[in-house]
Amino acid sequence: xxxxxxxxxxxxxxxxxxxxxxxxxxxxAGPAPxxxxxxxxxxxxxxxxxxxVVENHKLPRVSIQLNxxxxxxxxxxxxxxxxxxxxxxxxxxxxxPKDDFNEEIDFMGATLNFGSQGAFGSSLTKYFPRLFxxxxxxxxxxxxxxxxxxxxxxxxxxxxxxxxxxxSAIASRVQGALAxxxxxxxxxxxxxxxxxxVTLADxxxxxxxxxxxxxxxxxxxxxxxxxxxxxxxxxxxxRWLKASPPHFAFSKPSDAQYTQINFVDVPNAVxxxxxxxxxxxxxxxxxxxxxxxxxNRILGGGAEARLFLNLREDKGYTYGSYSSLGNDxxxxxxxxxxxxxRNAVTDSSVVEILKxxxxxxxxxxxxxxLEIAKAKYVGSFVLALEQPSTxxxxxxxxxxEDLPADFxxxxxxxxxxxxxxxxxxxxxKYFKVDNARVVVxxxxxxxxxxxxxxxxKGKTVPVFYFDKYATPAEKPDLGAAVxxxxxVQSVIDRYFxxxxxxxxxxKISSLKLVYESSAMGATIKVEELRTADRLSQTTxxxxxxxxxxxxxxxxxxxxxxxxxxxLPEGMKNDLQKSLGIFVEQAIxxxxxxxxxxxxxxxxxxxxxxxxxxxxxxxxxxxxVETGLKIKEATVTSxxxxxxxxxxxxxxxxxxxxxxxxxxxxxxMGPQQVESKLLEAxxxxxxxxxxxx
Numbered sequence: 001x002x003x004x005x006x007x008x009x010x011x012x013x014x015x016x017x018x019x020x021x022x023x024x025x026x027x028x029a030g031p032a033p034x035x036x037x038x039x040x041x042x043x044x045x046x047x048x049x050x051x052x053v054v055e056n057h058k059l060p061r062v063s064i065q066l067n068x069x070x071x072x073x074x075x076x077x078x079x080x081x082x083x084x085x086x087x088x089x090x091x092x093x094x095x096x097p098k099d100d101f102n103e104e105i106d107f108m109g110a111t112l113n114f115g116s117q118g119a120f121g122s123s124l125t126k127y128f129p130r131l132f133x134x135x136x137x138x139x140x141x142x143x144x145x146x147x148x149x150x151x152x153x154x155x156x157x158x159x160x161x162x163x164x165x166x167x168s169a170i171a172s173r174v175q176g177a178l179a180x181x182x183x184x185x186x187x188x189x190x191x192x193x194x195x196x197x198v199t200l201a202d203x204x205x206x207x208x209x210x211x212x213x214x215x216x217x218x219x220x221x222x223x224x225x226x227x228x229x230x231x232x233x234x235x236x237x238x239r240w241l242k243a244s245p246p247h248f249a250f251s252k253p254s255d256a257q258y259t260q261i262n263f264v265d266v267p268n269a270v271x272x273x274x275x276x277x278x279x280x281x282x283x284x285x286x287x288x289x290x291x292x293x294x295x296n297r298i299l300g301g302g303a304e305a306r307l308f309l310n311l312r313e314d315k316g317y318t319y320g321s322y323s324s325l326g327n328d329x330x331x332x333x334x335x336x337x338x339x340x341x342r343n344a345v346t347d348s349s350v351v352e353i354l355k356x357x358x359x360x361x362x363x364x365x366x367x368x369x370l371e372i373a374k375a376k377y378v379g380s381f382v383l384a385l386e387q388p389s390t391x392x393x394x395x396x397x398x399x400x401e402d403l404p405a406d407f408x409x410x411x412x413x414x415x416x417x418x419x420x421x422x423x424x425x426x427x428x429k430y431f432k433v434d435n436a437r438v439v440v441x442x443x444x445x446x447x448x449x450x451x452x453x454x455x456x457k458g459k460t461v462p463v464f465y466f467d468k469y470a471t472p473a474e475k476p477d478l479g480a481a482v483x484x485x486x487x488v489q490s491v492i493d494r495y496f497x498x499x500x501x502x503x504x505x506x507k508i509s510s511l512k513l514v515y516e517s518s519a520m521g522a523t524i525k526v527e528e529l530r531t532a533d534r535l536s537q538t539t540x541x542x543x544x545x546x547x548x549x550x551x552x553x554x555x556x557x558x559x560x561x562x563x564x565x566x567l568p569e570g571m572k573n574d575l576q577k578s579l580g581i582f583v584e585q586a587i588x589x590x591x592x593x594x595x596x597x598x599x600x601x602x603x604x605x606x607x608x609x610x611x612x613x614x615x616x617x618x619x620x621x622x623x624v625e626t627g628l629k630i631k632e633a634t635v636t637s638x639x640x641x642x643x644x645x646x647x648x649x650x651x652x653x654x655x656x657x658x659x660x661x662x663x664x665x666x667x668m669g670p671q672q673v674e675s676k677l678l679e680a681x682x683x684x685x686x687x688x689x690x691x692x
Contacts, residue, residue, distance in 0.1 A: 647666050
């Protein structure tokens with residue numbers, strides 16, 4: 001009976017307690033948990049090398065990271081010397097030939113990579129001592145040879161050539177040069193000319209000056225201990241001669257005097273690259289560091305941030321818009337808001353980005369936005385603590401960035417203490433709209449007219465012009481206007497006359513074309529069959545069918561082996577609008593096709609016809625002099641990805657009185673894939689199986 005009364009009493013007390021709780025108010029958050037980080041063990045060597053060891057015996061693996069924390073290095077007219085140095089270190093050593101060195105790394109199943117300012121290696125525990133020895137040997141005794149230098153130099157120049165027409169690469173290069181100046185380490189850039197200035201002696205000198213232990217940190221993580229690491233360091237790194245790198249002072253860069261657009265014309269660009277930026281003086285040890293990171297996350301730190309929600313979710317201008325906020329102990333860093341947008345909305349996107357930056361300066365953020373941003377940082381911080389590499393990274397940051405000893409143990413507490421007022425205060429300090437530099441790299445003929453009309457806060461934003469190497473330039477020549485009387489139909493009619501006559505082409509009921517090329521060590525053949533309303537295109541690799549596209553009536557699909565995959569609705573609609581014996585027949589029947597202008601294609605003036613689509617935007621270029629098609633270009637946008645392709649038509653071959661492109665060139669990076677016409681059959685005898 002006593003037990004019954006006791007149970008009833010407890011239940012009644014619980015009911016009273018529940019009744020007294022005020023559920024209209026959110027319960028107050030408890031104190032942030034105290035973080036107890038495992039400490040890295042640390043020791044220093046006589047030559048100045050600092051070593052950090054983080055033990056973790058859960059897995060039989062060890063990783064080694066060598067980090068040389070040098071001040072910024074100005075390479076000047078030999079820009080590229082650091083890149084070449086990094087690519088040459090690790091090609092064996094003076095004690096072990098390159099092939100033997102790499103073969104041993106492969107045998108161990110290990111990883112070992114080098115750069116101009118460090119190295120990284122990872123292996124099973126049993127191979128750790130040998131991997132450590134190989135890293136030290138390659139780092140201290142690099143094998144710089146003229147033969148390897150020449151190879152790496154050619155690779156670097158080839159890489160630069162692949163970026164010559166990249167709007168993204170051009171925008172990144174120009175924005176750095178304009179923010180810092182070309183005479184600053186963060187503003188200079190590599191060109192083919194500066195690479196050609198570099199000699200093997202320059203690489204050796206760079207290594208001797210900057211690959212030194214004074215600012216070097218060796219971080220070892222995993223299934224080992226301090227005693228083992230110390231013995232290995234004493235044995236293999238004691239020969240690394242003590243030295244300090246040269247240090248030079250640089251002038252302090254400054255922001256633009258007023259908000260302005262700095263435009264770079266990239267005639268082949270299919271999207272505009274927009275970068276809104278200003279300089280910031282922010283270090284990790286500053287009290288503003290964490291509030292500033294939270295402010296940036298609210299503005300542009302992810303898919304739930306303001307820039308993304310505005311430019312993608314609301315306006316549909318881009319697949320994503322983001323912002324970033326740098327920190328640097330050596331020199332000013334940058335705040336940047338960016339987006340890659342469709343040409344037609346370039347001007348509107350610039351305005352919307354500036355508006356969002358201005359809004360976070362002038363209006364307090366909401367409590368919900370703040371809580372979401374805090375939760376992101378708290379979550380990522382807690383998850384990161386599960387990784388041994390986190391302990392090492394935090395220990396290294398504490399030393400290199402001169403952080404307070406409790407920086408990470410109090411991290412969550414300081415994140416949770418950030419207020420709405422803190423966010424607005426740091427935003428006003430680090431994000432700027434009155435001195436913003438808006439770098440736009442895009443196709444001037446399509447974006448510049450509207451870009452020059454951009455207004456912000458009631459004022460027209462001035463536009464200044466630069467070339468792709470950040471040198472001031474005149475306003476770009478946007479190409480010749482379309483002559484009076486030139487239309488889509490007139491260009492297409494002239495094309496048909498050039499290839500054999502409109503009357504002759506209209507008599508063709510079916511057409512089979514076969515092109516062959518070589519790529520990646522394989523022979524690739526594309527077989528295309530067209531009728532007025534059907535299409536079959538099959539790609540073969542080494543004579544084996546790999547994939548195909550079929551269009552007949554309302555049935556449009558891709559095929560791979562025996563599998564049929566329906567095309568996405570947008571692509572299906574675009575393909576239906578391109579059917580015909582010749583694509584030009586579909587172009588002339590498309591009311592949305594337009595003559596966009598006259599452009600230069602490999603030295604020839606050409607009429608450009610643009611054909612918009614839901615997924616595929618196509619452009620066709622016809623020689624003004626001959627009427628022949630000399631280039632095709634497509635931009636395919638689907639599932640958040642954009643793919644560009646250009647095809648250059650070099651020659652024509654006559655078959656039964658009709659001329660067909662006999663040579664099609666497709667740029668793939670620095671290479672050109674050449675497709676040759678193998679077969680052209682007019683009025684091919686069509687079988688029903690051809691479209692299955």
